[in-house]
Amino acid sequence: MDNLISQNKLLNTRRSLLKAASISTLALVSGSVKAFSQGIDFKNSTDISDNDLYAEVRNQLMLEDGLVYLNTGTLGPAPQLAFDKISLMLKRLEANPAIENFGPMGSEMETVRDKVAKFMGADEEEIILTRNTTEGISIVCSGIKWAEGDEILTTNHEHGGAETGLDFLADTKGAVIKKMTMPYPAESKKQLLDLVKSSITSKTKMVLLSHVETVTGLRWPIKEVSEILKGKDILFIVDGAQAPGMLHIDLHDLGCDVYACSGHKWIMGPKETGVLYMKKSIQEKVNNVFITGGYTAYSRSSGTRNAPIIIGFGDVLDWHMAIGTKRSEKRCMELAAYCYDELSKVSGIKVISSKDPELGSAIVSFSLPETSDNGELFRSMRDKGITIKRLPQYNAIRISNHIFTTNDDVDKMVALLKEQV
Numbered sequence: 001m002d003n004l005i006s007q008n009k010l011l012n013t014r015r016s017l018l019k020a021a022s023i024s025t026l027a028l029v030s031g032s033v034k035a036f037s038q039g040i041d042f043k044n045s046t047d048i049s050d051n052d053l054y055a056e057v058r059n060q061l062m063l064e065d066g067l068v069y070l071n072t073g074t075l076g077p078a079p080q081l082a083f084d085k086i087s088l089m090l091k092r093l094e095a096n097p098a099i100e101n102f103g104p105m106g107s108e109m110e111t112v113r114d115k116v117a118k119f120m121g122a123d124e125e126e127i128i129l130t131r132n133t134t135e136g137i138s139i140v141c142s143g144i145k146w147a148e149g150d151e152i153l154t155t156n157h158e159h160g161g162a163e164t165g166l167d168f169l170a171d172t173k174g175a176v177i178k179k180m181t182m183p184y185p186a187e188s189k190k191q192l193l194d195l196v197k198s199s200i201t202s203k204t205k206m207v208l209l210s211h212v213e214t215v216t217g218l219r220w221p222i223k224e225v226s227e228i229l230k231g232k233d234i235l236f237i238v239d240g241a242q243a244p245g246m247l248h249i250d251l252h253d254l255g256c257d258v259y260a261c262s263g264h265k266w267i268m269g270p271k272e273t274g275v276l277y278m279k280k281s282i283q284e285k286v287n288n289v290f291i292t293g294g295y296t297a298y299s300r301s302s303g304t305r306n307a308p309i310i311i312g313f314g315d316v317l318d319w320h321m322a323i324g325t326k327r328s329e330k331r332c333m334e335l336a337a338y339c340y341d342e343l344s345k346v347s348g349i350k351v352i353s354s355k356d357p358e359l360g361s362a363i364v365s366f367s368l369p370e371t372s373d374n375g376e377l378f379r380s381m382r383d384k385g386i387t388i389k390r391l392p393q394y395n396a397i398r399i400s401n402h403i404f405t406t407n408d409d410v411d412k413m414v415a416l417l418k419e420q421v
């Protein structure tokens, strides 16, 4: 028995060494790894084709060899450069913790809000670095004035992370939550906007919508909803967990009051990173103990932060900017269109995402017939090296097509699906 254990240990050590060697080789092979990590701007570059660019992007990830990873909507894979930077920073921090954290490393951490602002079309003074989307929405919901009976308008397709903040308002301050029943797939922008218009009442004080819906990947026309709500004294919160990193984001143009997102999904950043945007004009309305010390990463009220992780997040933002956010969005939408078409050819399933690119996103979901169990499909895919997301309430599966995904990945998933349904 002991012999077996030591043999296994030896094997595991060999595997780790091989993996480490192959990762460092990857980092060394390509000159453009350095270019990316230094934040060189490829946005207007014509000398790098999409094929080369995204092959390189894929090379820079640390995903298991051969794994087909189609669940960025839950957690995105971070590039090697973030891992390297964080490891370096953790080491530096532990060499002289207080001096680093409140000295050079602390200063570097404080530059990240500005990077986020540039990445998302906002001002630095409007950005708070959180741990995730849930925290961002909770900070706002637990920090606003509320009168018993005031209404929240939202949908029946929101994620539990956003609902936590709304439920808090209902449980502690008498908020009434009204959920619009979402059509799926949605037919048109007009259908969605009419739904909002007809659901607002004189008591509506907050509207919460997802920029990209977690279930079907529906892309809400946020700018148009902002127009509808303009001048109505209704706080418009957007749950952006599934959007930045996939879509090009310009917060000032979108016009919402609040936007919360995670860094560890489509942005592919370190885990436990997030952003809360609050438009200047509504900042006085939100008072939460976490932000009484101001919006800087470290303050009297936020306390000590994880500087290495936050700095690593900043580097991933540089990486996205180097790739180009509009270019990434285009790539994601092309992949999603391919995925949509291939899934549409599979008999027995129903694609529940919108085909219209204005309403769709890089997420394509499909529901299974009653005779198939999505748990079984999930496990069978997982065991064959394909990571997908199971949507238990809908007996459905969600596919996330990010810039590193290939048509070949989609083909493999579809081939296995055909064997199962």
Ligand SMILES: Cc1ncc(COP(=O)(O)O)c(C=O)c1O
Pocket (backbone or CB within 6 Å): 073, 074, 132, 133, 134, 135, 158, 159, 160, 161, 162, 210, 212, 213, 214, 239, 241, 242, 262
């Ligand atoms: C739309 C939406 N909102 C919120 C969340 C929660 O994200 P986090 O756990 O990073 O707070 C998710 C997670 O999948 C989501 O899809």
